Amino acid sequence: MTTARYRDALKYGAIWVFILVELAFFSIAGEFMSTSDKAFMDFDNMLLLLKQSAPIGIIALGMTIIMINGNIDLSVGATYALAAIVLLDSMTWPALQAMGDWAIPVAWGLALLTGAVLGAINGLIVWKTGVDAFIVTLGSMLGYRGLVFMINGEQPTSHLNWTLVDFAEAQFLGLHTATWFLLITALALWLLMTRTVHGRNAYAIGNNREAAVNAGIRVGPHMVWNFVLIGFLAALSAVVFYSESGSVNPNDGMLFELWAITAVVLGGTKLTGGYGSILSTLGGVIAIQLLRKGLGHIGAATETVNLVIGLILIAVLLLDRQLNRKGQEELKI
């Protein structure tokens, strides 16, 4: 009991400590190196940071569930792009044009449905063929991207709906619309994973799939629902982002899967499944965004962000390994 608590506190808590360290570092370093005279921990700056975390963040939250369940999804970036195109393109259809502002919920619905369907396709293939999720989603990452180009062509699609932009830029209780989506998603998924039978079974499947099967848990449907969920969330992320930006390039969303996985791993979720926390992933997402902004704040070239994040990811792994070592008595294999 105590060892588990201790380890949980360490693994899930580490990311928040890391965020505090980042905040302190960039605040202090910013005093000496910043090009602007604004403080780093400026309130507006932090609000903006949360807003900017939302697109990757919403996807990373879904990725957490997929990884706890023992799978991985490399196709989220392509799903994101496809949902964005459906969102913007559908609003130009005559049928929707005629609906006035009612076109917005319909377009949202179509985009979210697209995401859910793409997720379901991944999930069903993984379930029914028994091919590893890594390979299936590696394939659909290419395939869905191909669909993006087929529907959209090679040119960007733009459509600005000002009602939608107003909604996206609104602030409620000081937080931006995108931030609300991020926080509500986090809360909903946290409840899902800690309180519901589906969530607990997802943990059990990721932890010991054979045991779950033996206990009569239907592994397949759980997996499919989780893929539907991440497809839906990738679409939600697109909906939130493109409502404001109004323009999508067919290459958008590339490498999102890598950012999302990085955030999840920073949050302490086990790659092999069965262990992880939604809230820590939220921490991972914020930590990455903080790093991006912080490096900009202290005048580091934007190019170094990738370098630093990559190295931090590796450092986290090294640290994790050192903490888990059993010392000198360990078997050297």
Next chain:
Amino acid sequence: MTAPIPVLRLEGIVKTFPGVRALDGVSLSVMPGEVHALMGENGAGKSTLMKVLGGIHAPDTGQIFIAEEPTVMTSPQQAKAKGVVFIHQELSLADELSVAENIFLGELPLKSFGRVDWTKLYADTDAILKTLNVGFDAKTRVGDLSIANQQMVEIGRALTVNPRAVIFDEPTASLTDAEKVVLFKVIADLQTKGVGIIYISHRMEEIFKITDRISVLRDGQYRGTLTTADTSEDEVTQLMIGRSLDLSRNTSHHALGDVALEVRGLCCGKLFHDVSFALRKGEVLGFYGLVGAGRTEIAETLFGLRTPRAGQILLNGQEVKITSPIEAIRHGISLVPEDRKHQGLVLGMNCRDNMTLPQIDDLTAGPFVSDGAEVAIFDHYRDKLDIRTPGWHQTVGNLSGGNQQKIVIGKWLSMRPQVLIVDEPTRGIDVGSKAEIHNLIRDLGAQGYAVIVISSEMPEVLHVSDRIIAMFSGRVMREFTSEEVTEDNLVQAISGIEANKFVEGR
């Protein structure tokens, strides 16, 4: 008063797979409150029979009766609903989840919106844990429990229904003696409640201690049921293999050579302390003790897989430092590990490649591996050890346990070791191959090899060893020559009675 009816009865079960008649008319009945042993060699059909009972395989012909009511089993869950519960050999627990979630895995109590009813879950779990009389609570993470307590969680699963029959599949494989006592008490409790128990095990002493009747399978055929009180180990063995297994005490004597290996005061943290012994050429030295007594860890240290905190290792009188298996091999030490599938063999590789793996650098013609040299080594040891395989290209994973073990032994004999360490040489091997491997180890001694045999099976240690070291809790308790050793003093030595200590749960 009516005669009691069997809680579970199997009648004439036949199950064929392409090319194999796995079960050939097997019948079995379990009475309420009875512990019924099911015995047979690996491949005799026990696990197929249990899969039929659990609804994983449908029988070709034959009938299952629960309380004399014909029943068709479709899945382990349905079997459980009918009161037939399985406790598996391999623990199938989710170790990141709580005890409660594991006990009710797949049947978590529901509230609205798919939520888990935690209050009910913990209350129900506490009730079950109370009947098992264990010292942990429902919220404990399973990964933090000892193996024995994890076994209790597994048993707890069986109690989420009112079971009529419980099937234990090798439940004591990884338990200490103290932990076994707890398990046997749970079984006795179930008995008094009128639950029928099928107990699958290879361990004769347990079978004779706790069971009422013994049914034996051989080659998929039912060979008979014996009343435990009226039979003997020999009779059961005869039924199982069609002849008796020679496990007589080792009485052979041949001249021993110089000291090949000497260990002085070897320590490795909590694993073992102050271990000293010497091994002569031509000698078979047995290490006997419970699981966790530190025997395997000593072997791993000698093979360079663990770093000792203190102590010396001398080979032919010269002190050596062994920091990796590569160096151990260079010094002429070989280890046949206890976990054949994970440590002994690359299961996806063929027989030849597995056998020549440690010396592949030396089997070259120019920069390339020499096919001829490899095949020559394989052929030599295939003949010498009587390895039965269609050819060297056969994938090792497809061989029987006995033949796999011979490949591992051949791999190390081909290195011409000064010291050969064999850890659990016959684990998971059928009785026929067991005898062959015993003879082989005896022969190696006679040929002048210095051999260490680590085993948890007392008859095996007594049968092959010239000298026996008894270990308890990481310490060498006593050394016996084959003349002075008796089963009694050996049991005393390894159970810590001499040290006045008790086994603690891990």
Next chain:
Amino acid sequence: MAGLTKQGIGAILAKQGILIAFAIFMIGFALANQRFIAIDNISGVIRSSAILGVMALGVTFVVIGGNFDLSVGSMMSFSTIVVLDLHDKLGPALAIPAMFGLTLALGAFIGFLVGYMKLNSLIVTLGMLSAIHGLTLTWSGGKNMDIADKAGTWFSVFGQGRILGVPVPILIFLGLAVILGITLSKTPFGRKVYAVGGNGQAATFSGIPRARIVFLTYLMSSFCVAVAGLLQASRSLGSQNTVGQGMELEVLAAVVLGGASLMGGSGTIFKTVIGVLILGFIQNGLLLMGLAFYVQYVVTWAIIILAVWLDVAAKRGRLWSPTA
């Protein structure tokens, strides 16, 4: 009897499925378009596949050794940018060895982390994908890199030259494939790679230096990446920072298509070459049919999943997964 026939077909599919699929595919396209099997077309396909192919050769070692390498795409961008930059600063004769040295150093770093520090290769190489991308951007200052005197350098020989009429990239790709194929199948090192990937613990228990072998597979992978970078730079004599982006997954697709198990311990160089060629010919065949490059994505998706599915199905002896 019916059961036996089924098993026979299954076994053949399992062993030669990829070759059969390849043959059917080639015949189909050849019937649809005669030009498809013209010598110059085939040579063109191999030539354009050479860069991907060279990278796939190295990754084959890593995958058989039981690990992933997701960093090869961004590493290839790195070596391309570096060699182009140094070309004008040091001259090609020094630029090439300097680029090889730097790329091998990156490979050695990954090999150290995965081999000796025993870190999860998926995450390490994911991190390195990002880190090397950052390194490349820092090196180039975010700008495209071009050789000043494109007409006057002999550097173009690797990507554009011909020997006896055969394009140099083809010679390098196939030559490297033969050498690495022999290394993998005929040398003690190759055997150890299979052993380490098949069962790392058993390999250790057999006295095989697992960490060193894993380290060497990454070193080989980075060597192949350096060669690919050289071909890329030499072919175009100028490059964006993102030239290799996404190639890690195409490479992995080729290796998997060739039938190497991502669990390690199985696969061959020959099969990987087939995998690379299938991807190349799909692209080419669809182009010849007048379809845009992105249709190739969708077709590749279908082919990867079908190929792996057939492989998995043959191993378990049934088409659909029994998972409930």
